[in-house]
Amino acid sequence: MKRLLSAVWGILSSRALSPLVIGFFLLLYIGIAFVTDDTLTALMEITRTNIFLTVMLALLPLFSAGRIVEETGRYLKRRRALAGDAAAVPAGLFDETVALSSTCRSLTELQGRLDAVGYKTRLTANALTAWRGGSGFPARMLFLAGTFCLFAGIFISLSTRTSFRGTVIEGEPFPAPSGNGGIVERIILGKASGLFLSKSLDMEVAGPRPGGITEKFGLYPPSRYKGAYVYPRYLGVGLYLRFSAPDLPAGYEDHAILSIYPAGKEASEEIPGTPYRLMLSLAKPDDGSDPYTGRMVFLFKLLKGKEVVLTGKAPTGGEFSQGGYRLSFPDSRRLVITDFIQDSGVLLIWTSVILFIAAGCIWLPVRVLFPRREMLFMLEPDEIRAWSRAEGRRGMHAGVFHEALDTLEATRTAIT
Amino acid sequence: MVAMKFIPHLLSWLGIVLVLLRGFPGRRTVVTVAGSAGFAAGLGGAFVFISSTPGDFLFSIIRDLVGGGLLLLWGVSVAAIYRSGVRDFPLSWGERLLSTPLYAGTAALVAGIPAGAICACRLSGTEGNAPAFLLLVLVAVALVFAALAAEKLLPPSVTMSQAGLMAAVVALLIFSSSAILRLDLFSPLTMKVMKFTHDFVHQFFESMLIPDHLFIRDYLWGYIGFLFGKEVGFWGGLFIWFTPVVIVALAVSFERLPSVAHIRRGAERRKIMAAAIRARRIRLVIPVLAAVILAAAVYKSRFPSVEYWDPKPVPVSADPTGEILIPKKGDISLEDGKLHKYLFKQGGREARFFILTTPAGNLTVDLDACAICKPDGYGQAEGTVICYYCKTLIPLETVGKPGGCNPVPIPFTEKADGVHIDGITLINNWGNTVQATTRIKEGGK
Numbered sequence: 001m002k003r004l005l006s007a008v009w010g011i012l013s014s015r016a017l018s019p020l021v022i023g024f025f026l027l028l029y030i031g032i033a034f035v036t037d038d039t040l041t042a043l044m045e046i047t048r049t050n051i052f053l054t055v056m057l058a059l060l061p062l063f064s065a066g067r068i069v070e071e072t073g074r075y076l077k078r079r080r081a082l083a084g085d086a087a088a089v090p091a092g093l094f095d096e097t098v099a100l101s102s103t104c105r106s107l108t109e110l111q112g113r114l115d116a117v118g119y120k121t122r123l124t125a126n127a128l129t130a131w132r133g134g135s136g137f138p139a140r141m142l143f144l145a146g147t148f149c150l151f152a153g154i155f156i157s158l159s160t161r162t163s164f165r166g167t168v169i170e171g172e173p174f175p176a177p178s179g180n181g182g183i184v185e186r187i188i189l190g191k192a193s194g195l196f197l198s199k200s201l202d203m204e205v206a207g208p209r210p211g212g213i214t215e216k217f218g219l220y221p222p223s224r225y226k227g228a229y230v231y232p233r234y235l236g237v238g239l240y241l242r243f244s245a246p247d248l249p250a251g252y253e254d255h256a257i258l259s260i261y262p263a264g265k266e267a268s269e270e271i272p273g274t275p276y277r278l279m280l281s282l283a284k285p286d287d288g289s290d291p292y293t294g295r296m297v298f299l300f301k302l303l304k305g306k307e308v309v310l311t312g313k314a315p316t317g318g319e320f321s322q323g324g325y326r327l328s329f330p331d332s333r334r335l336v337i338t339d340f341i342q343d344s345g346v347l348l349i350w351t352s353v354i355l356f357i358a359a360g361c362i363w364l365p366v367r368v369l370f371p372r373r374e375m376l377f378m379l380e381p382d383e384i385r386a387w388s389r390a391e392g393r394r395g396m397h398a399g400v401f402h403e404a405l406d407t408l409e410a411t412r413t414a415i416t
Numbered sequence: 417m418v419a420m421k422f423i424p425h426l427l428s429w430l431g432i433v434l435v436l437l438r439g440f441p442g443r444r445t446v447v448t449v450a451g452s453a454g455f456a457a458g459l460g461g462a463f464v465f466i467s468s469t470p471g472d473f474l475f476s477i478i479r480d481l482v483g484g485g486l487l488l489l490w491g492v493s494v495a496a497i498y499r500s501g502v503r504d505f506p507l508s509w510g511e512r513l514l515s516t517p518l519y520a521g522t523a524a525l526v527a528g529i530p531a532g533a534i535c536a537c538r539l540s541g542t543e544g545n546a547p548a549f550l551l552l553v554l555v556a557v558a559l560v561f562a563a564l565a566a567e568k569l570l571p572p573s574v575t576m577s578q579a580g581l582m583a584a585v586v587a588l589l590i591f592s593s594s595a596i597l598r599l600d601l602f603s604p605l606t607m608k609v610m611k612f613t614h615d616f617v618h619q620f621f622e623s624m625l626i627p628d629h630l631f632i633r634d635y636l637w638g639y640i641g642f643l644f645g646k647e648v649g650f651w652g653g654l655f656i657w658f659t660p661v662v663i664v665a666l667a668v669s670f671e672r673l674p675s676v677a678h679i680r681r682g683a684e685r686r687k688i689m690a691a692a693i694r695a696r697r698i699r700l701v702i703p704v705l706a707a708v709i710l711a712a713a714v715y716k717s718r719f720p721s722v723e724y725w726d727p728k729p730v731p732v733s734a735d736p737t738g739e740i741l742i743p744k745k746g747d748i749s750l751e752d753g754k755l756h757k758y759l760f761k762q763g764g765r766e767a768r769f770f771i772l773t774t775p776a777g778n779l780t781v782d783l784d785a786c787a788i789c790k791p792d793g794y795g796q797a798e799g800t801v802i803c804y805y806c807k808t809l810i811p812l813e814t815v816g817k818p819g820g821c822n823p824v825p826i827p828f829t830e831k832a833d834g835v836h837i838d839g840i841t842l843i844n845n846w847g848n849t850v851q852a853t854t855r856i857k858e859g860g861k
Contacts, residue, residue, distance in 0.1 A: 037819070039615065098677040234628065346625060
């Protein structure tokens, strides 16, 4: 049982398995690329629906967690060894291990030499520790934590994300996956002064009860509503239109939801049971202002089959008539096509980005300017054992280590 | 002149044999026999396949095989760099396998088969007959003997890691295939990178709930828009292309030097270290050479020595009913298998299209643009048309079918007097395609 657990732990904490699993997904991506152009979307869909692939993806954060535990354990063991507390130094903690047969019983002279070349030292009854530079361990931990968060985030997002698309319309109840909320009081599009966003969007929603607090939903960071992120996608206009034609004297009137923002973007509205079709777009105001912020004016083309029979423009509340055709827009309202997304992985992925940046900011200066270098010398009854390890500037450190060993050897020779 | 076309392939073959001989010291006979057999088998198999099955199928198989080699090199290079950082990486069984004659023979056979098949593809475009095939086999065997002689002249200190050996073989195969337009790997790779980047950015925005480009500052969207351009395809392609050999070189550079802490004579220590460092430097030569060969393959891909047939578009107009008529015969024969370009203008709008008779004898009318790239148009060469924007090669057999980087097909009617096309449909199709591709290239999602 112990052997089995040890084998399982060996797999979970292996350095090689994460690249292997990532490589497997890369191969899968390449394989899918032969079949479809929408490779990434297809890969995500297959991973979401196939239990084997979902488990494979779940292994990645597991391996990262395994590495965190394994490397923390090694770090603590090494610290204990360097503190001179360890009865025996486990194998594999250091880069080099040497045993010198020696009767030398003092490491004081060696301590002086190592002090002189810039190492910090600690001398105990039977051990001398020397070190310099900062450890890369914190950066490594941040990196592994970032990897854990990234893959856990992707796994959670891929396997649990739910999305509901609703249309938020001024004056109508706020749509949500869990039933309608309060009335949408206003949709305000404004200019933003931030570094990244050029526009601000506020959807003001009255509380569910009269006199309740008005909630605001903006662009970014996304607000939450009943556990779901509110993700505004596209702007549009809800237009109430009335239409009559010489061959349609009874007329037609209905609401249309038009995705016609920004100005110039066209949307088509069929007049059911007739050969007529309206092409509508927002007119650009002469003063250069945003057409969404003031009174909206609509450009239209009326087509009968393929033939254009009428073109013109009319504002909200306005009317246009010509040659027996009559078209009016009694009411228009702003609307936002909005996704309500339940996804617990988003925060983890953002956290991973922060952790990666922090890890990079710590690792680079430490590795370049003062990498960690360590040596340990332990006096044993008939020999001296020495260990050495360096995270950078290995050549120089190895030179110091070898000279230290030479010093000990010379001491032995002098004694004999 | 025909023989000149084989020079890149035969040089690559010579290089492959040379590298294999040095990479498997003491296995000269196995490498020589297996390599020659592989080359002959690849050449013969592909020769028979091409003779019996016309079309582009074999070309795509060989291209995918060579691409698979690059992918495998990626895996090997990552394993190599992992191994270089760990002194006791548990791969002793693998090392035992690498030193067996079976492995050396298999490696030579596997390298020889695609090398021969690539040569057969060149043969198909020129003198595809049995004497030419036999002559090529003889030349290939002669080159194996030349490689045997050349290998003896190399200094014994020139050694290579297994990853370096593979890098060199894959680079030489890629170089050989890049000399044939239809086997070129780099251009399709850049296309795939472009598509991946676009998909990735789109998915990232969706996953992280980032607002659409309507709400993002222009300068920022300008940077994001850069990710959708062909430059990203090119640079991303270069990254994928060169990274494995760079990793192999890094793996060699990071190889741990032998532990000399147990040696108490400084001079001896320094001697051992100096020898190890010198050997490590020499092992860097092969990955560096592989990088140079890959660079040559990229150059071949970007500037192929092929002249594209790209006629100036002929202006055409529609009759009062809006129909365009292109006669089948006349100054231009639509059935000559060549691409014929036309320009149609109406009411300030214009559309560029071409007519082509495919090798199967079917007429096809297509926009001189695809649904993905900017409408830089197409040229025709050696059984394919090429998209000038992304350099993707489209086999003539698939022109007229929609999807990917294929030209957008246009409905038409073929009558005795010629080809009839609806002008409005043509203009609208062009407008929609150009509008969509321009939006994508300028950073729209």
